[in-house]
Amino acid sequence: MPISPPGSSRRAFLLKTVAMIPAMTLAGTALAGLAQAADGGPSGYAPSFFTADEFAFVTAFVDRLIPADEEGPGAVELDVPNFIDLQMNTTYGHGGLWYMHPPFRQAPATFGNQLGLPPREIYRQGIAAAETAIQAKYGKRFTDMTAGERDTVITAMQKKALAMAPVPASMLFGQFLTNTKEGYFSDPIHGGNRGMAAWKMIGYPGARADFTDWVDRYGAKYPFGPVSITDLGA
Amino acid sequence: MRDITMKHTDAVIIGFGWTGAIMAKELTEAGLKVVALERGPNRDTYPEGAYPSSIDELTHNSRSELFQRLAKTTLSIRYTANDEAVPYRQLAAFLPGTGVGGAGLHWSGCHWRITPEELRLRSRYEERYGKNFIPEDITIQDWGVTYEELEPHFTFAEKVFGTSGQAYKVNGEIVGAGNPFDADRSTPFPLPPMKNTYSATLFGKAAAEVGYHPFDIPSANASQAYTNPYGCQMGPCTFCGFCSGYACYNYSKASPNVNILPALRQVPHFELRAECDVVQILTDSTGKKATGVLYVDAAGNRVTQPADLVILGTFAYNNAYMLLLSKIGTPYDPSTGEGVIGKNFAYQNENSIATFFDDKTYTNPFIGAGGNGVAVDDFNSDHFDHGPLGFVGGAPFWVNQAGTKAIGGGPLPDGTPEWGSGWKKAVKENFTHVVSMNAHGTNMSNRANFLDLDPTYKDYLGRPLLRLTFDWHDNDYKMAAFTVDKMKKIAEAMNPKAMKVSVKKPGQHFDMTHYQTTHMGGGVIMGDNPKTSAVNRYLQSWDVSNLFVVGSSAFPQGLGYNPTGTVAALTYWSAKAIRETYLKNPGPLVQA
Structure with missing residues (x-):
């Protein structure tokens, strides 16, 4: 059957993207350092959906959701911003997995996102609204803030204490949090979790998927490191 | 896009999951x-389950690769009949x-096999606890079929x-040391129990210590290589942890595709x-006889399949x-209880407890x-004795350690904060110790x-969406509180360093944003009276005798167990x- 596995086209796309698009620059923002990959070189990634300003905002945001610290790698060094950007070009990013027909009625939060915006627009309109709201409330741009200041802003968004429209602060926060954890912990074939570093940190073996000999070694640490779909030649 | 009429067939089956596959096998065996x-x-299995591309949590769990695509169709939900419903827009609950x-x-x-008592739940409670025990709003019924009748089909x-x-x-x-509450069986299981995980053995040991009766969950994941009565083959499960949301790469998990379809293809x-x-079951002018179905194919043609x-x-x-x-059967009216x-x-x-262990104890x-x-x-x-408890049901x-993955994460x-260094530290400390x-x-x-049908929202073909009116009620809160309290004794006996108890609180609403289960039932329930049930004890429509409606839709109320075993047995029974x-003589199998 001439159907390729779902991962292969994404991988090809990702590799092509990384290879062919010249590196962007974040020079002039406080985040220039964050655009450097963990190996010290430029990440070599140019966003395909986000504008440079938006990508700087994304980078500054996810850097605080999962910061680099003594426990392990941060979201930025594991290419989570790149992952989120790539996801915006998928069916998911366009809202193609969601029921998007009107009317869009207000409902309690227990009914899920009823706003009618796909992830691309939650980010695009949400980041614009956040920039305006943050400037008004704090008197500076998010990307010019220190880590501690950004934490204050993110906490306000999480607690619905930053007035924003049309995308409420808590919705933009939730979208960021979901996609950041996805990019941090998904198979590297999707563009994040560089070097499987997040899996190594928590002891997750990735795509090994055979524990016949380990299921009844009770209480023992699983000794093998992770493997990714890419390692396995898919 | 054309109107097409296909050649007549003896039987047409709408939907090809477990019930459709079982019926297809049975009816073709009968020569139809x-x-x-x-x-x-x-x-x-190939390509959807192929290794390693299927071992991809983002694609399968986060992006719901194999699940229903809500963009095409979904249902709307509201808490009460007085509310406006909104669509279930993103898969979650x-x-x-x-x-x-x-x-x-x-x-x-x-x-699982449903317990004999649950097949006659209303009668059982009325006999044991009195006519007034069952709360007025609880509309439970007997199924109209007994365990003894279903036993050969469970087997x-x-x-x-x-x-x-x-x-x-x-x-x-x-x-042997199975479930002492189990009803009598005519044969042992076809395969011996699977190995258990460390987590499950810790739970079992603690459960026995507090006086409960632990046993191995009956599992349609093969413990050994196996060939079923249809000649379909399974391989031994490797405990890969990618079951729910995934096609099994290893032919170890029973599925219509692995266990029935290879035989049907012959x-x-x-x-x-x-x-x-399928957009409609077609009936003749009397409305009492189905003549086939109308469906829309991939090219958008409207196709009539006579049957x-x-x-x-x-x-x-x-x-x-x-x-x-x-428009088959009388829609239910909650204001009168009729239909x-x-x-x-x-x-x-669903309610749960997570227990956390020290960094030397790897679960x-x-x-x-x-x-x-x-x-x-x-x-x-x-x-157990419900008499003093004032609720119906149990748990x-x-x-059931099905394989925790990195994005979904463990409890x-x-x-624990939702983000930041504190969150990361907690994930790192607990992921392999819970x-x-x-x-x-x-x-x-x-x-x-x-x-019922939604008056506002439509699907990709312009059909009204199904509308679900649902919320938790007093019986649910009471059952949750009681059972979680009993389960907590096991958790305590496991002697964890910490525990997290998640239990529904009175007044808590149904939350569509967090996964609970996909075990739903009812809507076309079976029974012995056409005034109170939609299908008879053989799952035959009371209204249209050449229509059989199979699946968990026939359950008059929910189960504690997962439904599939009972769904399969009911389908073989039908x-x-x-x-x-x-x-031999087409017509009603039970006179109304």
């Missing part, structure tokens, strides 16, 4: 020419399937599924058409949906299998919970009635 129509795409194999391709594999379904487990009682003799008088979305016999075997609530669209289509929708009432939750684990049944069904408790201790247990409770049918009685 069968056409099965599946709304979703063709699917199989429950994950309906689509495509060849249905949710049976990507289920977990817990394979055969287990053989087809290659189910692993330990029997307790076979033909009246105690044969049958010349069987045809499976994928991407054919003598129609089997409706879609996912849970979609059976009620199809009858409402086809039957859409009545007694029931879900499941390795990524090792697992969907049907695997250790359970106790002491507080399920009517295995089996279990550690984190109370007080044991999760569930009280997989019943949800009793309630007169306020039902299905097929037997069709083969042995109906086909």
Whole structure:
């Protein structure tokens, strides 16, 4: 059957993207350092959906959701911003997995996102609204803030204490949090979790998927490191 | 886009999950020419389950690769009949399937037999606790079929599924350390129980210490290589941890695709058409006889498939949906309690406890299998005295370690922040040192919970969406509090360094944003009276005698157990009635 596995086209796309698009620059923002990959070189990634300003905002945001610290790698060094950007070009990013027909009625939060915006627009309109709201409330741009200041802003968004429209602060926060954890912990074939570093940190073996000999070694640490779909030649 | 009429067939089956596949096998064995129509795409172990690309959590769990695509169709939900419903726009609380194999391709594999008491639940409670015990709003009913009648079909379904487990009682003799609450069986399980994870053994040991009766969950994940009665083969489960949401790469998890379809493919008088979305069951001018179905194919053609016999075997609530669209049967009216289509929708009432252990105790939750684990049944069904408790139902408790993955993550201790360094530290400290247990409770049918058609929202074909009116009620909160309190004794006996208890609080609403279960039932319930049920004890429509409606839609109320074992047995029971009685003299098998 001439159907390729779902991962292969994404991988090809990702590799092509990384290879062919010249590196962007974040020079002039406080985040220039964050655009450097963990190996010290430029990440070599140019966003395909986000504008440079938006990508700087994304980078500054996810850097605080999962910061680099003594426990392990941060979201930025594991290419989570790149992952989120790539996801915006998928069916998911366009809202193609969601029921998007009107009317869009207000409902309690227990009914899920009823706003009618796909992830691309939650980010695009949400980041614009956040920039305006943050400037008004704090008197500076998010990307010019220190880590501690950004934490204050993110906490306000999480607690619905930053007035924003049309995308409420808590919705933009939730979208960021979901996609950041996805990019941090998904198979590297999707563009994040560089070097499987997040899996190594928590002891997750990735795509090994055979524990016949380990299921009844009770209480023992699983000794093998992770493997990714890419390692396995898919 | 054209109007097309296909050649007549003996039987047409709507939906090709477990029920459709079982019916297709049974009816073709009886010599019938069968056409099965599946709304979703063709699917199989290859390519959907192929290793390693299938071992991809983002694609399968986060992006719902194998589940129903809500962009095309969904249902709307509201809490009460006085509210406006809104669509279930993003998959979360429950994950309906689509495509060849249905949710049976990507289920977990817990394979249970309903308890004999639950098949006559209303009578049982009235006999044991008195006529006034059952709360007025609880609309539970007897099923109209007995365990003894279903037993041969449970047995055969287990053989087809290659189910692993330990029997307790076979033909009246105690044969091993199975579930002491189990009803008598005619045979042992076809395969021995699976190995257990460390987490499950910790749970089992603690459960025994507090006086409960632990046993191995019957699992349709093969403990050994196996060939079923249809000649279909399974390989031994490797505990890869990718069951629910995934097609098993290893042919270890029973599915219609692995356990039935290979045999059906050899049958010349069987045809499976994928991407054919049935929009209506057609009836003649009397409305009492089905003449076939109308469907829309992948090219947008409107196709009529004439048939003598129609089997409706879609996912849970979609059976009620199809009858409402086809105007067959009387829709349920919650204000009067009259009417039957859409009545007694029931879900499941999930509550859980996570126990956290020190950094030297590795529970390795990524090792697992969907049907695997250790359970106790002491507080399920009517295995305990409800008299002083004031609620109906109960919950089996279990550690069913199905394979925790990195994005979904494991539970984190109370007080853990949602993000930042504190969150990361907690994930790192707990990911491989946690044991999760569930009280997989019943949800009793309630007169306020039902299905009908939405007046506003439409699907991709312009059909009205199905509308679900559902919320938790007093019986649910009481059952949850009682059972979780009993399960907590096990958690405490495991002596963890911390525990996190998640239990529904009185007044807490149904939350569509967090996964609970996909075990839904009711809407086209079975029974012995056409005034209170939609299908008779053989799952034959009371209104249209050449229409059989199979699936969990027939459940008059929810179960503590997972539904698939009971769904499969009921389907074989219905097929037997069709083969042995109906086909000789088509017409009602039970006089109204």
